[in-house]
Amino acid sequence: MSARTDRGQRSLTGSILERNARVVVFHPDDDDGLTLTNHLRRMGFQVERCWPPTETLPEKTDLVFRALRPEERAPKGEWSGPDAPPVICVVAYENPTFIDQAIKMGSDGIVTTPIRASGLLSTVVMALYHARRARQHTQRIARLEQKLLDSRHLQEAKNILMIMHRVSEREAYDMLRAQAMEKRVTIDDICHSVIQAGEVLQIARGLGTEDGRDPE
Amino acid sequence: MALSDPIRVGLLCSTSGSTALLEQSQWRGARLAVEEINARGGIGGRELVAIHYDPASDPAAFRELAERLIVKDGVNTIFGGYTSTSRKAMLPVVEKHNRLLIYAQMYEGFEYSDNIIYSGASPNQNGVQLADFMTETFGARVYFVGSSYVYPYECNRTMQELLLQHPEGAILGERYLSLDATREQFEQVVVDIRRKSPDWIFSTVIGATVPYLYDAYAHADLDPSRMPIGSLNTSETEIHAMQRGIAAGHITAAPYFQSIDTEENHRAVAHHQSRYGSDTPTDMNWEAAYYQMHMFAEAYARSGSDKIGAIMPHLLGSEYAAPQGRVRIDPVNHHMALYPRIGRANADGQFTILRESKFAVGPDPYMTRQTLGDWVTKLSTREY
Secondary structure, eight states: OHHHHOTTOOOHHHHHHHTTOEEEEEOOSSHHHHHHHHHHHHTTOEEEEESSOOSSOOTTOOEEEEEEOTTOSSOOOTTOSTTOOOEEEEESSOSHHHHHHHHHTTOSEEEESSOOSTTHHHHHHHHHHHHHHHHHHHHHHHHHHHHHHHHHHHHHHHHHHHHHHOOOHHHHHHHHHHHHHHHTSOHHHHHHHHHHHHHHTTOOHHHHHHHHHTTO | OOTTSOEEEEEEOOSSSTTHHHHHHHHHHHHHHHHHHHHTTTBTTBOEEEEEEOOTTOHHHHHHHHHHHHHTSOOSEEEEOOSHHHHHHHHHHHHHHTOEEEEOSOOOOOOOOTTEEEOSOOGGGTHHHHHHHHHHHTOSEEEEEEESSHHHHHHHHHHHHHHTTSTTOEEEEEEEEOTTOOHHHHHHHHHHHHHHOOSEEEEEOOGGGHHHHHHHHHHTTOOTTTSOEEESSOOHHHHHTSOTTTTTTOEEEESOOTTOOOHHHHHHHHHHHHHHOTTSOOOHHHHHHHHHHHHHHHHHHHHSOOSHHHHHHHHTTOEEEETTEEEEEOTTTSOEEBOOEEEEEOTTSOEEEEEEESSOBOOOTTOOSOBTTBOSSOEEESOO
């Protein structure tokens, strides 16, 4: 990351702390619940604690702490989804049973009881940071997938025009671009129209490739 | 402090509640060792005194009493804890005050604290051996029944991973009942077991409910020679609480049984019987509490102090000729090198030892190198 090398860049941790993030703590009202909420308040977060966990989260929740109790055998991932805030699980036993359970819930971090001040800020910052990176990656992947799809549509539309009008690939592309400019829509929209028309006129996609094989 | 002042340690063993039966056995083991130590003249001429409180099988009471032993009684070392929940309750207390907890009980592994010595078996010293023996002898289609708390959950997960390495490995059922479940609930489980007809039953049922499972099994006319219950915790003490003969034919894997034929065991059992009567059995809980108190006394004699920083180097790596064989505290992970054994309960409420390890097996509490049928040390075969 550039933040690591660039001089004079803002501290990532500082900016996370500065946001006065809204944290929901689902934890029983015991020593650990109290220690956890107190530490989070000391770090400047807005904290609400409740137990048992609610099905929906308050609006604009930035982070959730969720106690995994030994007596709960299979807790559900209540707030999963693309826009859900990161979740940090609070476990009493750092063993595979509970770590697996946290992963299955889609947890972004784990803290173990007894809760200590030391280590808590790192866990919070890393969970928020990785959740943001994961969100950015998801968006980027979605954009790239769309692009890939668009370019496949373009290829298909060009093939249709090449067969229909017996023109070169370059000429087919110019035709699509001209149409798009004239109708003030994107090339992709024009491609869609051509592909649809091609299907109606039964210019099968296969034809293009058969045609392409002819010279052999 | 005068050189003749007694040395005081804390002893938390419940006299009531769901695990009192086993914690009383721990208490007898620890008391017997204290008596032996004092009969020899104490530690460097000073009497060893165990201050005992009753946590009544309640984790919150374990926490409060540990705090009280340290703050009010000024004790540096606490012995006690049966369930993992009770150990976990005491952990923050001993860490906060930097004192030593000696937890003389096998558990599910996956823990380490600078302030705890874990002197019961790790899962690689009982679970792996049980899985190996049972799959070889009876098969790998298994029904799981346990108490509902962390030990059975994690113990079952470890066992399932071992079983699923077996080509025919299958989990036919998994039931959890509370520590104060009723006998009727176990009857329903046994009905389900009969219907699913597994090769064997893995029991992680704990404390006062253990006899219910074996009793319900016996009354359903199931045959232990064909479909036995295998356990890591059912000991002579639980069997003693059952109707006579009920547990015969069922299997337990543990590093200690009363029937072990060593000079150290014969001597300790004879002393125990002279004190508590020949009808009161010893068991794995008794033995761990017994040798751990002796190991503490020896380490104290060498270090001249029970401040954790002073005594810990003398505990770590130390060895003791325990009733089960020569045991050792692993200096890296604070658990014990022990002798895994497989025992089959007989009609007298004792165990016939079917297999035993010739050498101490090192503890692997994080189960980092365990596969079915491939242990570091193979058990020798007796009778089988």
